[in-house]
Amino acid sequence: MRVRKAKKEAEISKNDPRVKFLANKIKKENYSPGSLIEILHTAQNAFGYLPLNVLQYITKALKLPPARVFSTVTFYHFFSLKSKGEHTCLVCTGTACYVKGAQAIVNELEKQFGLHSGQVTPDNKLGVAVARCIGACGIAPAVVLDDEVLAKVEPQELTQKIKSKLAAS
Amino acid sequence: MSMTKLTLQIDGRSIETESGRTILEVCKENDITILTMCHLKGITDVGACRLCLVEIEGVSKLMSACTTKVADKMIIRTSTEKIKRYQRITTELFAAERNHVCSVCIANGHCELQKLAYDVKMDHIRYPYLFPQCEVDTSHPLYVLDHNRCIVCTRCVRVCAEVEGAYNWDVMNRGTNVRIISDFNTPWGESITCSDCGKCVEACPTGALWPKAVVQGQLNKAPEFISDLIEKRKMKL
Ligand code: SF4
Ligand code: SF4
Ligand code: FES
Ligand code: FES
Numbered sequence: 001m002r003v004r005k006a007k008k009e010a011e012i013s014k015n016d017p018r019v020k021f022l023a024n025k026i027k028k029e030n031y032s033p034g035s036l037i038e039i040l041h042t043a044q045n046a047f048g049y050l051p052l053n054v055l056q057y058i059t060k061a062l063k064l065p066p067a068r069v070f071s072t073v074t075f076y077h078f079f080s081l082k083s084k085g086e087h088t089c090l091v092c093t094g095t096a097c098y099v100k101g102a103q104a105i106v107n108e109l110e111k112q113f114g115l116h117s118g119q120v121t122p123d124n125k126l127g128v129a130v131a132r133c134i135g136a137c138g139i140a141p142a143v144v145l146d147d148e149v150l151a152k153v154e155p156q157e158l159t160q161k162i163k164s165k166l167a168a169s
Numbered sequence: 170m171s172m173t174k175l176t177l178q179i180d181g182r183s184i185e186t187e188s189g190r191t192i193l194e195v196c197k198e199n200d201i202t203i204l205t206m207c208h209l210k211g212i213t214d215v216g217a218c219r220l221c222l223v224e225i226e227g228v229s230k231l232m233s234a235c236t237t238k239v240a241d242k243m244i245i246r247t248s249t250e251k252i253k254r255y256q257r258i259t260t261e262l263f264a265a266e267r268n269h270v271c272s273v274c275i276a277n278g279h280c281e282l283q284k285l286a287y288d289v290k291m292d293h294i295r296y297p298y299l300f301p302q303c304e305v306d307t308s309h310p311l312y313v314l315d316h317n318r319c320i321v322c323t324r325c326v327r328v329c330a331e332v333e334g335a336y337n338w339d340v341m342n343r344g345t346n347v348r349i350i351s352d353f354n355t356p357w358g359e360s361i362t363c364s365d366c367g368k369c370v371e372a373c374p375t376g377a378l379w380p381k382a383v384v385q386g387q388l389n390k391a392p393e394f395i396s397d398l399i400e401k402r403k404m405k406l
Contacts (some may be wrong), residue, residue: 004361052353065330065362066352067339074341 010053017142017149018046021135022054026061033062036072040079048090048129048144049080084120085127087165089158090144091117094133097141100152105141106130108155113162125166175241180248192234192245193221201247204256204288206263206281207322208235209372209392211399212331218322219259220285223247231255257289265296266345267303268317269375275315276376277386282320299345308358312370312380314349319377321347325369328395337363349377371395 012019025042029035039062043054050073059069073079089109093102109115109128120127136142139151143158145165150158172187179192179201186195191214196203206218216236223234226244231252246252263269263282271277303316323340326349330336337360341350351360370378372392379388 055353065336065339066355067326067337067350067362070350070353071339071341075343 010051010056012053012057017136018134018144019057021046021133022057024135026058031061031063033064036062036064036069040073044079045132046134048088048131049083083127084118084129086125086169087146087162088127088129089162090129090131090134092134092136092140092142093130094137096133096137100140102141105143105153105155105158108159112159125169126162175239177239177241177243177245179245186239188239190239192223192232192237192239195239196234196247203234203247204285205235206285206320206374207324209324209328210396212324212327212395215323215327218320220256222252222255224249224252253289257291260285260289260291261294261296263320264291264294265298267299267301267319273385274318274376275379275383275385276318276388279389280376281374301345306357308356309363310358311365312357312367312378314357315377315379316348318375319349320375321349322374324372324374324392325349325378328368328372332395332399333364333366333368335362335364335366338369368395
C-alpha cells in the first residue's frame with residue numbers, strides 16, 4: 001500500500017445560503033444517488049456553475065465515486081465547471097428576488113457593462129449570470145459578487161461596487 | 170431464470186444452446202472467431218467498440234454479438250463481406266483517432282489493437298489522422314496512463330469499478346474530446362479511490378496503461394488473469 005498525503009480539499013462555506021439550499025435539496029432527495037442530475041441542476045442554478053468544492057460536497061453526500069460525478073457533469077452541455085470572467089456577478093432572479101426588483105439589477109448591469117446572463121466582457125474581467133433562488137429569499141433581491149452574498153441590492157450601488165473591483169484588479 | 174434449450178444456425182452450422190447467453194458466448198464455445206475489443210470475459214458488456222458485429226437474418230442492422238442474446242431459430246452470419254468492411258473501418262478509425270506509433274510504443278508486439286490491425290489486414294488508413302494533443306499521466310507511483318494510446322474501450326473503467334470495487338476511472342466529455350479520467354479529472358497519483366491494485370493495467374488492451382517497471386516492447390499483459398479472478402471469486406472455501 002502507498003502512503004497517501006492527506007489532500008486538503010477546497011473549503012465549502014457552511015454559512016453560504018446556497019450551500020444550505022443545496023443541503024436541503026439533497027436531504028429532500030433522500031441522499032439518493034439516482035438524484036444526481038437533479039441535484040447538479042440545483043447546484044448549477046444556485047452557483048451559476050459547478051465549483052469543484054461543490055462537486056466534492058455532492059459526491060460525498062450521495063456516496064458516489066468522484067469519477068462518476070465528473071463524467072456526468074462533462075457529458076451534459078448544460079453544466080459548466082468554470083465561472084465566466086475573473087469577477088463574477090450572479091443575480092438571483094427567483095420569485096422573491098424578482099418581486100423585489102431583480103429585473104432592475106439585470107437591466108442596470110446590461111446598461112453599464114453591456115452584459116446579458118451568461119456573457120463575459122471581452123477582456124474576461126467580468127462575467128454575469130443569473131440564478132434561480134439561491135436560498136436567501138429573506139434578503140431579496142440577492143446578488144453574489146465573487147463569493148460575497150449581497151443583501152437587498154440597489155442596482156446603482158452594485159454597479160459602483162463592481163466598477164471599483166474592476167479598477168482595483 | 171429458467172433456461173430453455175434452443176437451436177440456432179451460425180455460419181451454416183446448426184448449434185444447440187440455452188437461452189440467456191450472448192451470441193459471442195455461443196460463438197466462443199463453438200470455436201467461431203469473433204473480433205472483440207471492449208469485451209472482457211466476466212465484466213459487463215457495453216457494446217462500445219462495434220467490432221463484434223454479426224448479421225442476423227430478418228434484422229436490418231448489424232448487431233453486436235457481445236450484447237445480443239441468442240434466440241431460438243436465429244440465423245447468424247459472422248464473416249460476410251459487409252462485416253469485414255465494417256471491422257476494417259472501425260480499426261482504421263481507432264488508429265486515426267489518437268497517436269498510435271507502434272514502433273515506439275511500450276506495448277509493441279503485445280498489443281490487441283496491433284493484432285487487430287493484422288487480423289483485418291489493415292495496410293493503409295483512408296481517414297485523416299487527427300493527431301490530438303494528448304497527455305501522459307505519470308503521477309502514479311507504479312503505473313502510467315498514456316492517452317495517446319487509449320481507444321476508450323472502457324475496460325479499465327469496468328474492471329476497476331466491478332472487480333476491484335474502487336471506481337477510480339470514468340469517461341469525461343464527448344466525441345473526440347472523450348478522455349478516461351480518475352476521480353475529478355485528478356492526476357492518477359492523487360486519486361483518493363485507487364487502491365494501486367493494477368487490474369486496470371492488466372485489462373487494458375493497448376499501451377495506454379502500463380507499469381513503470383517495464384521497458385519499451387517488453388509489456389506483456391494478461392487480461393485473462395482478470396477473468397480467472399472473477400471466476401475464483403465465486404468460489405466458497
Ligand atoms: S490500479 Fe486498481 S484501483 Fe487503481 S485504477 Fe487501476 S484497477 Fe482501479
Ligand atoms: S486506458 Fe486502456 S483499458 Fe482504459 S479505455 Fe483506454 S484503452 Fe481501454
Ligand atoms: S428568490 Fe432569490 S434567494 Fe430565493
Ligand atoms: S466487443 Fe462487442 S462491441 Fe466491443
